[in-house]
Amino acid sequence: MSTQNRFNWQKAIQLGGIAGLIGVLIALVGMVESFDHRDIVAGAISMGWTMLLLTVLVAAYFSASHQPSKSFSLVASGITGFIFSLVMSLLAFLIENLDLRQILVNASPNLLKILTLENGIPNGLISLIVISTIFGILGGALYILPAKIRKAISLGLGMVAFLGLMEDIIQVTIASTGSGNSAIGWMFGRGTQSGLSIIGAIVVFGVVIGGNLLWGTNAPKINAQVSKMPPNRQRSLRILGYGLILLVVLYLPVVLGLYLTEVVNVTGLFILMGLGLNIVVGFAGLLDLGYVAFYAIGAYTVGVLTSLSGQLSTAFEWNFWWALPVSIFICVMAGVVLGIPVLNMRGDYLAIVTLGFGEIIRILALSDFLKPHIGGSQGIVNIPPPDFLGVLLNKPQTLYYLIVAGCILALFVSQRLRDSRLGRSWKAMREDEDVAQAMGINLVATKLLAFATGAAFSGLSGTILAVKLGTIYPHSFALLISINVLSLIIVGGMGSIPGVFIGGLLLAGMPELLREFAEYRLLIYGALLVVMMQVRPEGFWPEETHKREFHEDAPDVTPVQEAA
Amino acid sequence: MQSLKRFSWTDIFMWIVGATLLLLIVIGSTLTLQQGKYTTVQWFDLAVFGLAQGSVYALIALGYTLVYGILRMINFAHSEIFMSGAYLGYFVATSMQRNGFLQENPLLGIVLIFLTAMTTSAILAVILERIAYRPLRGAPRLVPLITAIGASFFLQYTFRGLFGTQNRAYPEIDYIRGAIPLFGDFQIQKIQLVVIIAAAVMMASLAFFVQYTKTGKAMRAVSEDKNVAALMGIDVDKIIVRTFVLGASLAGAAGVLYCFMFRIVTFYMGFIPGLKAFTAAVLGGIGNPPGAMLGGLFLGIFESLGPTLFLDGLGIPAPYQLKDVIAFTMLVMILIFRPTGILGERLSKTKA
Structure with missing residues (x-):
């Protein structure tokens, strides 16, 4: 059928709109602002932004899945990201020009600052749009990749996010044991910064992806070996x-x-x-x-x-x-x-x-x-x-x-x-x-x-x-x-x-x-x-x-x- | 089978508990009345307050009952739909209070508050049905219930995030303040009168709607049997949405009335009235709209008179604190001894 090969505009725009509304909700209940103090990668990306970008990523992924071909998927996910950013920009614009705080307690100037990356209305919004569109395309790219690599990448991102969130706790624990502070100190942000350092994030990401791919290829072999062992050996292994x-x-x-x-x-x-x-x-x-x-x-x-x-x-x-x-x-x-x-x-x-x-x-x-x-x-x-x-x-x-x-x-x-x-x-x-x-x-x-x-x-x-x-x-x-x-x-x-x-x-x-x-x-x-x-x-x-x-x-x- | 089981030890236990409670009620009431601490005027005030409160419960209970009748599920998030209407109604009320509109055109203002609240609740209910409930038709029975619980908390804390944690005082509307003197020392608060009349009007129009309009007939048909209704050319999904809209607008209106009475708005205000309204729906027989109305009124009066009447005579300090206990105990007792409710024909046992 000819309709099956056509670009699915409706889904791309619809998902962008839904993602935008979710983003607005996340921002207005105050999550973006209160999570903003915690960086995942020091100086680069905060927890608050991560939530917004995750929304784009997921929406774009689904948007890509509704398209008939790979190139269409990339375009559609980009459009989804773009629409998302338009909705968010509208929110920023409203916060700037109307006094929403009377009713919506979290529509604060601080939120505006975060949304516009502290660059004010016209410039900040452009970067918001660019970033969202890029992340949209990344979401689409994730859809196109083979399942195995996709799983590894998501796991890597998840691990980076997890370590970034847990940074202060890990630091404190390491400091209390006294040893190893210098050994992995480079992984984390310096001084008052929280989260992983940029190098640390890249290394964690790389290691997790590598490990996951290695495990993925070798796990069946190891499992097979374990099940080949005699029952009493298996039992002692379990004990x-x-x-x-x-x-x-x-x-x-x-x-x-x-x-x-x-x-x-x-x-x-x-x-x-x-x-x-x-x-x-x-x-x-x-x-x-x-x-x-x-x-x-x-x-x-x-x-x-x-x-x-x-x-x-x-x-x-x-x-x-x-x-x-x-x-x-x-x-x-x-x-x-x-x-x-x-x-x-x-x-x-x-x-x-x-x-x-x-x-x-x-x-x-x-x-x-x-x-x-x-x-x-x-x-x-x-x-x-x-x-x-x-x-x-x-x-x-x-x-x-x-x-x-x-x-x-x-x-x-x-x-x-x-x-x-x-x-x-x-x-x-x-x-x-x-x-x-x-x-x-x-x-x-x-x-x-x-x-x-x-x-x-x-x-x-x-x-x-x-x-x-x-x-x-x-x-x-x-x-x-x-x-x-x-x-x-x-x-x-x-x-x-x-x-x-x-x-x-x-x-x-x-x-x-x-x-x-x-x-x-x-x-x-x-x-x-x-x-x-x-x-x-x-x-x-x-x-x-x-x-x-x-x-x-x-x-x-x-x-x-x-x-x- | 059933007759063999009739006198199992659990039944005997429950009968003993029931009899003890009944005995306590009788003794407590007799002692309270003998002591004569309260005058007739005070009893009358309590009863009218109970009637007003019961009207609000009845309006909320209708939402539970309508949805239950059609989907066989307890819409746990209904209490939050009630809350949402009250919240948005509050914002309209305060802004109109501030610019003086409410003082100049009190009637129009009140109508506007109601319209806002009812629309908000209805929109929220439609969104809820579309996102949370519709994909779950035919899922195992715990699934929609857990979804509804999740939705309830999600909505509650979304409102908390959006509008802040503080308790907000509802503006006083001069038009409905004060009391109307009746005979002797008896008088009735204007607000309570407004609540009772408004609720009565809405319930009457609902009864008319369900009985005589085409949608109402379709609703009854769907609640009777979804598949057969669909064969008769009824769009079941559409009817379900309309049921949600109907129940939600009543809840929104109840939210406004509740605020008129208690003059406070918070994000968790829906929980307890929601639970009470559910009790009322069960009391009247769930799935049965007239039963919900009757159950609401009965529960309201029972809860208003009950603590004073039953507990005061037993020498329990601050009996008013225990009013929720009385309501919930009643819920349990009804479900045990008369699960069909006062008017209901549906068994909780077979259909739940």
Whole structure:
């Protein structure tokens, strides 16, 4: 057909317009400005600009994919970039000439400066247009390249961005260990500059591309060699791998220092909750939005039982290790009690009712009604740190081991449960309750066990949180925690245990490291959930059965043993 | 099968919980009334306030119910659509207040605020449907729900980013301030009267629209059976968009009314009313518009009178803090003991 060989103007312009609107939105919610302080490549490109250019790149890539031939693709992507820059220029023009700040708080002169590269309206806009068009064409070029090279390049760019973002943390860590400062100091910006130096960026990019291409050609051979080995050799190789990981995990806080260990601890608590919610949502398919309730119950139980403040009506002043099992037991009971009312509810109703439960717990904790017992809005203070064989676990570095122990326990339990009879019942129930019941699965017991196990993990996490902070407030247990945890298991892949770790590192760890990011955390999570559900509903590290469910039309993949 | 299960221990547990709550309500109310701390005028004020609040809930609940009736999904982001209308309405209201337009032509001004809010909400709902929900027709059941949750937070924090974090005070409109004296000591706040009347008018027009217009009939047909409706020549996608527009404009109007009453605008203002409105929709029977109206009004009054009536007599300090607890507990109890709601015919169990 003749129409198929024609240049697709409509798509090119449409995508440019959409990209432009996204760019305007990114700029107006304030992300460009607040991310601008962080350079990825020192003196050359900031995080704020990276977000805009990434938008162009992606839009141009899709624009190129709608064209019939390669040369058309390049032109189309250039046009997309150009249209994008026109929309952005319009924004800059409006900021210059109208007082938008009355309504849109982020339409500031500073934003204008960033958009025009500090060159003022006519000159700066020309550079904006040129840069966007070039990046558009680059996006198109990326589409034309063979898949293997494209993957390597994206990985290289991603690595540069990652190292650039993490620059200050890497620098601090290196400085604290004392050695190697001069060895890799050239990679980073000097003095107050942040991000990689230009040479550093080029080297990282080159090394990653080279490594990726080498791995791409050699990986099949290595894998083949490993699978040719006798089973006991394979087994010992795997044990060696686990041993290495364990060694690194145990040694980590010594290397990381105070601040980073704290970040790891927060991530660990989220992973612990994620493992629990993964059982409820991922295995059993019960969408629980009130998951924070158990986190709160765990924290409050330990708070009430161990607090030394003397402000509560009853002073137990127990030892942490006595309070811990009691707290988990109470969480399990709470899981059952809150589970019974929702036994007959499915999907949407379950979500809303559990959300209501979460709110009920928070409001009760906040109310004057229970104030004499659990402290009301002032919370519970003076919760003593636990004492382990004479070592007081009051520093992030020592608490780290408590959290790691919790995570390993939860990991072990959920992995064993997944492969057990109960785990299979959960999955059967997730796929179809009626069929599961017809197969002889006791729905009541199975569901309650899912709620109870999930509650236990969450309670453990809350318990550790209480002794970690030493004080707990009702405000620490808002709905947002549930949403955070839900996001992390969805991004990682529902029902996938390694996915929880991936999601935890991405969604709980990263925002702790990038302080500017924290403000936009839920904005980005929300967008991520919407995009993930359309593009990759099975998550980044999907569970095999889920993957098949979401891609029913795809040919059946041979079941691969899930790495853990 | 069902009859064998009827007396399982979980059911017995729930019956005990239900009976205890009912007993507490009865004892609490009796004690409160015996103590006689509150006068009839105070009860009347509370009831009228509850009615006004309930009208707002009812308007929002209609959006949930309409969308649920057609798509069988809870549009979690509906509360943010409500918020968006309130926000844009606020900007129009403040600018008109500043240049004096609102004082000179109060009626026209108020109509303008409503138009802005309703249009904003409707546009946002159309965008939302197009980008987030439409590609997911026929996806596994958790997928649209998670999308809706994500969209809800995305919208909430986008508004926070665009318009700032501060609580903004809604301008006072002199035209609807003050109270109208009724008989004796009884009086009624003008604002509450406006809210009740406006909501009643809108609900009546919606009922007319759904019952008698061509689009309304098509909507009912689609909610009955999408495939058959499509065979009858109804453009299902178009009807879905119109349903979203209808629900969203009601939510936008509810946003304005809510602001008239509580005079504060924030980016998170949608969450709690949204949850309450959902409760109202379930209470009335989800998928059933008259049920949503009834459920909204009932919930509003229940929530306004409830804390004082039930809890005060039991000696619980600051019972008003617990009003949300009462509302959510009621939601759970309804879903357990009467999942079809007051008027509903759809079972949460089979269709959710």
